[in-house]
Amino acid sequence: MELMQEAVDVLWGGWGMVLYLSFPVTMFWISNQAEYFEEYIVKRKREIFPPNEHINRMELEEFKQQMRSRRERRLLKEREREREMESQS
DSSP, X not given: OHHHHHHHHHHIIIIIHHHHHHHHHHHHHHHTOHHHHHHHHHHHHHHHSOTTOHHHHHHHHHHHXXXXXXXXXXXXXXXXXXXXXXXXX
């Protein structure tokens, strides 16, 4: 049993360190290979942002315009309040 443990220790001592160091390096190299992930990323982006959806784009522009007008109204109200406060003092 002790001989077996010594054999395992020797193997781990030599090859264990190689595996221990090569695994993160290999994972880093794989994750930086664009061709492995390019197809997935392009497909996912097309799902999230469909290329020719004119209706969605129009809705988004309408929403942006509504938010701008709300903000503008709010700022105008704040300015009016400030002017009233200044005129009162």
